[in-house]
Amino acid sequence: xxxxxxxxxxxxxxxxxxxxxxxxxxxxxxxxxxxxxxxxxxxxxxxxxxxxxxxxxxxxxxxxxxxxxxxxxxxxxxxxxxxxxxxxxxxxxxxxxxxxxxxxxxxxxxxxxxxxxxxxxxxxxxxxxxxxxxxxxxxxxxxxxxxxxxxxxxxxxxxxxxxxxxxxxxxxxxxxxxxxxxxxxxxxxxxxxxxxxxx
Numbered sequence: 020x021x022x023x024x025x026x027x028x029x030x031x032x033x034x035x036x037x038x039x040x041x042x043x044x045x046x047x048x049x050x051x052x053x054x055x056x057x058x059x060x061x062x063x064x065x066x067x068x069x070x071x072x073x074x075x076x077x078x079x080x081x082x083x084x085x086x087x088x089x090x091x092x093x094x095x096x097x098x099x100x101x102x103x104x105x106x107x108x109x110x111x112x113x114x115x116x117x118x119x120x121x122x123x124x125x126x127x128x129x130x131x132x133x134x135x136x137x138x139x140x141x142x143x144x145x146x147x148x149x150x151x152x153x154x155x156x157x158x159x160x161x162x163x164x165x166x167x168x169x170x171x172x173x174x175x176x177x178x179x180x181x182x183x184x185x186x187x188x189x190x191x192x193x194x195x196x197x198x199x200x201x202x203x204x205x206x207x208x209x210x211x212x213x214x215x216x217x218x
Contacts, residue, residue, distance in 0.1 A: 025180055106206070124148055126160065131154035161189045183209065
């Protein structure tokens with residue numbers, strides 16, 4: 020059975036953090052953290068990852084928090100400033116797998132509106148045989164349905180695949196479906212985990 024590697028993107032290959040932007044917009048770190056924990060929260064952002072348009076998400080927040088309208092609108096308007104760059108050591112692991120002709124796929128929780136900005140910036144995204152973007156599908160990890168959709172679309176045998184993610188609940192979901200789950204911590208640990216899987 021041919022073995023396949025499925026990568027998450029954010030936190031594994033792409034350094035993304037809203038703090039890179041909001042440190043420019045708040046004078047005090049505590050004010051920034053309050054804004055990100057109370058207004059533009061992780062849960063709110065995940066709704067865009069699940070397919071909600073940013074315009075709708077930002078309108079809802081701006082209505083509740085009119086004093087922060089400009090900060091809320093910056094989440095999408097200045098989204099590229101949240102990108103810290105590629106996680107180069109992991110990209111090297113990916114490049115090695117590409118050179119070895121291991122089939123490579125990506126499964127990412129990402130807004131359909133921001134993913135094209137990432138694709139334009141990171142050349143290594145063209146190395147994947149297929150990428151499933153949650154915001155384009157209206158499904159997101161850890162929902163089992165998105166793993167099944169990936170398998171169906173690209174004719175993958177999930178039991179012959181390893182799935183790499185930095186979020187434990189997503190790794191657990193993959194394992195429940197028979198994939199070899201790898202919780203990403205460092206590139207060196209990842210390389211060892213992949214080598215064991217491919218051996």
